[in-house]
Amino acid sequence: IFHVILTSVQRRGQVDGYVAVVRDVTEQEKLEQARRDFVSNVSHELRTPLTTVKSYLEVMRDLGEDEAETKREFLEVIARETDRMVRLTRDLLLLSGLDRGGRRSEEMRPIPVAGLLEGVVERFQLQAAKQELSLRVHLPQERGVCVYGDEDMVNRVLDNLVSNALKYTPPGGRIDVRAEVHAHQVTLVVADTGIGIPAEDLPHVFERFYRVEKGRSRRGGGTGLGLALAREMVERMGGEIRMESELQRGTTVYVTLRRAEEDAA
Ligand code: ADP
Numbered sequence: 368i369f370h371v372i373l374t375s376v377q378r379r380g381q382v383d384g385y386v387a388v389v390r391d392v393t394e395q396e397k398l399e400q401a402r403r404d405f406v407s408n409v410s411h412e413l414r415t416p417l418t419t420v421k422s423y424l425e426v427m428r429d430l431g432e433d434e435a436e437t438k439r440e441f442l443e444v445i446a447r448e449t450d451r452m453v454r455l456t457r458d459l460l461l462l463s464g465l466d467r468g469g470r471r472s473e474e475m476r477p478i479p480v481a482g483l484l485e486g487v488v489e490r491f492q493l494q495a496a497k498q499e500l501s502l503r504v505h506l507p508q509e510r511g512v513c514v515y516g517d518e519d520m521v522n523r524v525l526d527n528l529v530s531n532a533l534k535y536t537p538p539g540g541r542i543d544v545r546a547e548v549h550a551h552q553v554t555l556v557v558a559d560t561g562i563g564i565p566a567e568d569l570p571h572v573f574e575r576f577y578r579v580e581k582g583r584s585r586r587g588g589g590t591g592l593g594l595a596l597a598r599e600m601v602e603r604m605g606g607e608i609r610m611e612s613e614l615q616r617g618t619t620v621y622v623t624l625r626r627a628e629e630d631a632a
Contacts, residue, residue, distance in 0.1 A: 368393045408576040412455055412590070416448035451590070458592040462575070465599045475604065477513040477627030478521060480546050480553055481506045487525040488544055491533060499538035502529070505545035512546070514553045515627040520600040521555075524608075527593045528557040528620050534589065535618070536561030553626045558619040564612040572610065573598045597622075 372388040423441045430438055488504040495502035514521070525544075532542045540560040547554040564572060564579055571577045576591040601608040601622055612618040 368396045405575060409459065412576065413452060416451050419448045420445050455590045455592070458590050458596055461596055462592065462599065465596075465603060474517045474519070475515055476518070478516055478518050480512045480514055480548075480555070481510075483514075483518075483521055483525060483555070484544050484546060486522065487529050490526065491529050494533060495542065498533060498536075500533060500536055500540050500542060502533075502542045503544070505543060507546045507548045509548055512548050512553060513627040514555075514624040516604045516606070516624050517600075520604060521624070524597045524600050524622060525555065525557070527597045528622070531593060531620075532557055532559035532561065532618070535559065540617075547621075549626065551626050552623050555622040555624070556619060558617065560617040563614040563616055563618055564610075565614055569610060569612055573608070 368391070370390045370392050372390075374386050374388075375382050376384045376386055423445050427438060427441050430441075484504045484506060488502055491502055529542065529544065536542060536559045542557070542559045545556050545558075547556060568577075568579045572579065573594045575595040577595075578589065578591045598608050601624075604624060606622060606624040608620065608622050610618060610620050
């Protein structure tokens with residue numbers, strides 16, 4: 368996108384020539400557009416649950432004394448939608464904290480990989496069992512391997528990836544959490560045997576509010592911000608996140624972080 372400013376140059380009341388100033392505002396315009404899209408997305412995401420809550424409340428007001436069961440069902444919907452708004456605002460606050468730079472970087476330190484992997488699997492074991500999914504951890508052969516990172520952030524990234532794997536893998540499936548250890552880097556891997564992501568959507572899943580299929584993610588309580596947050600955090604730690612996926616076969620996410628000296632842990 369170019370802005371062109373054209374002015375005539377006059378001499379003694381006569382037009383003597385023209386000067387054109389051409390400015391490339393593509394980047395600036397893109398940023399502006401992204402900001403507008405973001406605000407409109409946030410508004411939409413908040414309005415949807417609010418509208419639901421409001422209409423359920425209105426109907427509830429007119430329910431009779433004998434309709435306790437219906438009332439209970441309605442309250443459940445209201446609670447679910449409220450939870451979604453809480454999650455959404457929490458993710459938005461986290462994102463805006465990262466956008467502003469935050470105070471985070473000084474909390475980088477060596478973290479033992481085994482503990483990270485065992486921790487996330489433990490946190491989700493119960494939920495996995497409930498969904499009839501096998502969630503397994505594979506610890507690196509080499510003992511004492513550490514990554515350099517912010518423990519809180521690494522855990523949040525792993526939680527997000529495993530929670531997505533649980534959300535998008537049908538019962539009977541498998542989720543494997545492991546690490547690939549290299550000389551100077553460690554890649555944390557979360558692999559599932561779920562529904563996968565179409566090739567044309569894959570490059571976009573790390574964008575804010577991008578969803579492969581809107582209905583499905585919303586029903587699952589997704590905010591569409593999880594992967595955007597994960598990428599932001601991984602990049603803040605100087606790492607890299609990427610995803611491979613095959614439709615109906617599964618998805619694998621790789622988070623690569625710098626390897627830390629183990630005796631520093
Ligand atoms: P959401 O809150 O909607 O899950 P995310 O940012 O975490 O948002 O993910 C973006 C989209 O990427 C999701 O809507 C989903 O369609 C897709 N996705 C993420 N992880 C997986 C996965 N493990 N398997 C299949 N699809 C996934």
